[in-house]
Amino acid sequence: MSKAKKPTFKKLKIKKGDTVIVLSGRDKNKKGKVLEVFLDSSEVIVERVNIVKRHLRPTRSFQGGIIEKPLPVKISKLMLVCPRCNTPARVKRQINEDKLVRVCKRCNEIVDKVK
Ligand SMILES: [Zn+2]
Known part of the structure; x- marks a missing residue:
């Protein structure tokens, strides 16, 4: 090996x-x-x-x-x-339309700017 x-x-x-x-x-x-x-x-x-x-x-x-x-x-x-709920938040990763995005664990909104 x-x-x-x-x-x-x-x-x-x-x-x-x-x-x-x-x-x-x-x-x-x-x-x-x-x-x-x-x-x-x-x-x-x-x-x-x-x-x-x-x-x-x-x-x-x-x-x-x-x-x-x-x-x-x-x-x-x-x-x-988080830019959506304006609070310090942990994020999780999620696939959204073939793209890996970060999602706020508080408000469940996508943190990354989506074009
Ligand atoms: Zn949030």
Whole structure:
């Protein structure tokens, strides 16, 4: 038997453009839009969440000051906010017209935008 590496198709429950709420940590209960998703580390960058401030010295091309930069947040610390019922909700997967969509467990509406 060959030990072929299983292809890792990670399916995350959170996608770019989703609105999420932070469940724990410094930014608990903060809501924001997902700006970027890192599949490998299961982390996402959320708007206005996990911001670090960097003080920069002035250079010739930059006058210096404080730069705010968002750091990635573990997906396990986040929960999707359903755009239909506007509450943090778990999602399940469902096939809808040959497409895998996410469905809110609270209101049973499809979370993904359907074209
Ligand atoms: Zn819902």
